[in-house]
Amino acid sequence: MTVSPIADIKDPGEYDRVVIGSPLYMGKWLAEARDFVSRFRHSLKERSVAVFSVGYSLKDRTKEHLRSGEDALDAIRLFINPISTGFFPGRVDPDMMSPVDKAVITIGGVTPGDFRDDDLVVSWARDLAGAFSQADR
Numbered sequence: 001m002t003v004s005p006i007a008d009i010k011d012p013g014e015y016d017r018v019v020i021g022s023p024l025y026m027g028k029w030l031a032e033a034r035d036f037v038s039r040f041r042h043s044l045k046e047r048s049v050a051v052f053s054v055g056y057s058l059k060d061r062t063k064e065h066l067r068s069g070e071d072a073l074d075a076i077r078l079f080i081n082p083i084s085t086g087f088f089p090g091r092v093d094p095d096m097m098s099p100v101d102k103a104v105i106t107i108g109g110v111t112p113g114d115f116r117d118d119d120l121v122v123s124w125a126r127d128l129a130g131a132f133s134q135a136d137r
Contacts (some may be wrong), residue, residue, distance in 0.1 A: 024055030052086035061091035
């Protein structure tokens with residue numbers, strides 16, 4: 001298993017399986033992650049790919065919030081069909097943000113804090129092994 005920042009991957013074709021994740025920013029995957037999927041769409045279509053999103057809105061596991069997480073994947077589903085999707089709450093730390101991002105969370109009424117759920121991530125990762133096995137058949 002190799003874990004790398006998306007910018008360091010030169011060709012995902014060297015991997016049998018790929019997991020791609022992105023924070024949600026203003027309801028969308030980061031441009032770098034969307035561009036990666038677009039640029040390598042042919043290579044990614046030839047292998048099993050799973051994706052996950054991390055965002056503040058995902059701290060509330062309502063149908064509406066999970067639907068917004070699914071909607072954020074529309075831009076990458078133009079190019080690939082993930083075998084599994086994960087949606088996880090993240091952390092909001094204003095001390096790590098630019099002044100513009102601080103302004104955005106203030107205007108949006110975002111409450112700073114750590115909303116990560118390790119159990120949710122571990123559960124998805126365990127299920128992912130089975131999803132990859134199923135897709136490889």
